[in-house]
Amino acid sequence: MKIILLSGNSxxxxxxxxxxxxxxxxxxxxxxxxxxxxxxIQRIHRQIRKSYPDIEILIAASDAQSDSIxxxxxxxxxxxxxPSRRGTYPAILLSVAYLLDKKRMPEDEVIxxxxxxxxxxxDYFQKLLEMERALLDSGAQLCLLGVKPTYPSEKYGYxxxxxxxxxxxxxxxxxxxxxxxxxxxxxVAEGARWNGGVFVFRAAFAKxxxxxxxxxVSYDSLYRQYDSLPxxxxxxxxxxxxxxxxxxxxxxxxxxxxxxxxxxxxxxKPDGGFVIRGEQCSNTHVINELxxxxxxxxxxxxxxxxxxxxxxxxxKHASSYLQPYVEQVHNRxxxxxxxxxxxxxxxxxxxxxxxENSLTKSLHIEAGRGLSCQLHHLRxxxxxxxxxxGLFLLDGKLREVRRGDVLxxxxxxxxxxxxxxxxxxxxxxxxxxxxxxxxxxxxxxxxDVL
Numbered sequence: 001m002k003i004i005l006l007s008g009n010s011x012x013x014x015x016x017x018x019x020x021x022x023x024x025x026x027x028x029x030x031x032x033x034x035x036x037x038x039x040x041i042q043r044i045h046r047q048i049r050k051s052y053p054d055i056e057i058l059i060a061a062s063d064a065q066s067d068s069i070x071x072x073x074x075x076x077x078x079x080x081x082x083p084s085r086r087g088t089y090p091a092i093l094l095s096v097a098y099l100l101d102k103k104r105m106p107e108d109e110v111i112x113x114x115x116x117x118x119x120x121x122x123d124y125f126q127k128l129l130e131m132e133r134a135l136l137d138s139g140a141q142l143c144l145l146g147v148k149p150t151y152p153s154e155k156y157g158y159x160x161x162x163x164x165x166x167x168x169x170x171x172x173x174x175x176x177x178x179x180x181x182x183x184x185x186x187x188v189a190e191g192a193r194w195n196g197g198v199f200v201f202r203a204a205f206a207k208x209x210x211x212x213x214x215x216x217v218s219y220d221s222l223y224r225q226y227d228s229l230p231x232x233x234x235x236x237x238x239x240x241x242x243x244x245x246x247x248x249x250x251x252x253x254x255x256x257x258x259x260x261x262x263x264x265x266x267x268x269k270p271d272g273g274f275v276i277r278g279e280q281c282s283n284t285h286v287i288n289e290l291x292x293x294x295x296x297x298x299x300x301x302x303x304x305x306x307x308x309x310x311x312x313x314x315x316k317h318a319s320s321y322l323q324p325y326v327e328q329v330h331n332r333x334x335x336x337x338x339x340x341x342x343x344x345x346x347x348x349x350x351x352x353x354x355x356e357n358s359l360t361k362s363l364h365i366e367a368g369r370g371l372s373c374q375l376h377h378l379r380x381x382x383x384x385x386x387x388x389x390g391l392f393l394l395d396g397k398l399r400e401v402r403r404g405d406v407l408x409x410x411x412x413x414x415x416x417x418x419x420x421x422x423x424x425x426x427x428x429x430x431x432x433x434x435x436x437x438x439x440x441x442x443x444x445x446x447x448d449v450l
Contacts, residue, residue: 001132002105003048004095004113005077006088007041007061007069013259013319015326016310017287019333024258025117026068026337029287031268040117040257045073051125058099059116060091067339083226089237090229092199093213094222096206101219107204110135113234115197119255119266131200131248134169138246143200144172144239146193146247147254152184155256157195157235159247160187172245177235193247196254199234209238260285260303260312260319273306283316289335308334308344332436340369343427351430359429365390370418373444376411379431383407388423391449392416398449418446 007025018024028037032046048057057077061069062085069079080098082091092113099105110132118124127145135143146159157177163170175195176187210217214225222229230237239245257263264285271277273288278297288294289307296304303319305312310329314322334345347360365371373393383392385405392401393416394409401407401417409415411431417423431438 001052001055001110001112001128002099003052003055003057003128004092004111005041005044005057005059005116006091006113007059007065007116012326013323014263015322015329016305016307016312017289019309022333022336023065023068026065026072029263029267029272030119035268039072040119041069042072044114044116044118045076047120047122047125049076050122051128058095060095068337070339071337083223086226086229086231088234089232090226092234093206093210093229094219094226096203097210097217097219097222100203100207100210100217105203107202107207109203111201111203111206113199117257118196119253119257121253123252124250124254127248127250128198128200130168131198134246134248135200135202138169139244140246141201141205141244142239142242142246143169144175144245144247145196145198146170146249147196148249148251149188149192149194152181152188153194154178154181154184155258157197158184158187158192159195160190160192161247163249167249169246169248172247175235175240175245177233177240193249194254195235195239196250197235199239259322260305260314261316262320264303264316340371341365346426348434356430356432357434359434361427361429363425363427365417365419365423365425367419367422368450370446370450371416373414373416373442374439375414375442376431376438377440378411378433378435378438379429380411381409381415382428382430383409383417384426384428386424386426388419388421390417390419390423390425391446393444414442416444416446418450420450 012018014024017027025040028039030038030043032038058080059069059077060080060082063081066079080095082094096111112128131143131145144159155178157175158179159172160174161170161172179187207217210222213229214221255262257266267285271286274291274293275286275288276293276295280298281296282300284296284299284302286294286296286304294304294306301316303314303316336343341364343361343363345359345361350357385401385403387403389400389402392399392407395413
């Protein structure tokens with residue numbers, strides 16, 4: 001069996017910590033068995049490895065998530081980069097095409113597709129073997145995981161079906177995707193199960209879907225034609241149309257940590273960051289990434305979250321309906337972790353001349369890491385070294401830099417910097433258009449000089 005993990009989107013319902021630049025599955029707000037902080041992707045990776053130490057894992061994610069994946073799980077998983085966000089259907093097809101074409105996986109191999117962000121216990125992963133066995137024994141094309149619902153929900157899909165007398169698996173009669181509340185109540189009363197978003201099938205099954213879309217099983221061709229694929233979920237495009245589907249029942253813990261209301265239920269600590277809490281607070285979580293304090297007094301059933309991207313103050317139940325309000329926020333990301341370290345935007349303003357703008361960042365390069373060699377077409381930059389020492393590259397010439405050094409980088413000049421022991425610096429950008437997309441990268445290997 002091979003496992004495909006779907007990394008998913010940014011999770012705007014967990015704003016302001018989760019954004020286009022920092023997806024929810026990378027937020028270290030959970031705790032592992034030793035009480036150390038971990039993210040959703042670290043948790044599910046740890047759990048998979050505990051059940052299947054040697055299984056091959058492939059993760060489908062956007063290019064923007066590449067650095068975060070490497071930082072949090074290293075090179076433990078191979079990655080397929082989605083050219084754009086088009087739903088789980090094209091993401092699964094691209095991943096299977098990679099396994100078939102690039103990895104030469106046999107067509108009779110069984111594949112399990114899992115979302116990266118459910119909060120589950122260890123027995124959840126044992127169900128994958130049961131799903132594989134049920135798929136092979138039944139002759140079905142597709143096996144789903146039917147989760148026992150704890151309440152009627154409009155956020156999840158439902159599986160209606162009949163379980164066999166031996167209880168090994170059930171035949172899917174109908175899948176209902178995200179019904180209204182009244183329909184959800186009726187489905188739960190009738191014994192329907194939540195669709196856990198886990199799909200188990202043979203590679204040959206997905207091969208036929210790939211052939212239907214592009215006429216050949218070629219990863220490169222599918223990648224090039226990715227934007228022409230239907231932008232739709234695997235549930236809508238495949239599951240609901242498949243007459244040969246079965247499901248395996250799962251009665252254990254399963255939580256979708258997609259909202260602050262559900263996420264805070266699994267957070268062992270009520271506060272994070274610079275928080276001063278009064279005794280009158282109850283059932284309230286406060287997370288503060290800013291360097292100024294938050295004082296919380298007399299709050300009940302609240303979630304307060306502050307980051308460089310914004311501040312959320314919400315009743316916990318109301319926080320589930322956050323997304324349409326976040327859609328009105330169009331600010332650029334103010335904080336981002338990268339493979340080399342992290343940066344935070346400190347200030348943005350128009351220059352007094354009125355002709356250009358300035359953007360100020362604080363950056364940290366971790367020891368032994370470096371920025372890529374790059375140039376910008378629309379801006380000049382001024383770097384001021386605050387702490388540490390580094391190697392600075394400008395137009396092919398290397399020099400050592402340390403605290404107090406000021407570096408001027410005109411537009412159209414190739415530059416980079418690396419650190420042996422960690423370096424902090426302030427970057428001031430000056431130009432007519434200050435955007436992250438104004439960058440052109442060039443080959444450069446810091447390993448040769450560090």
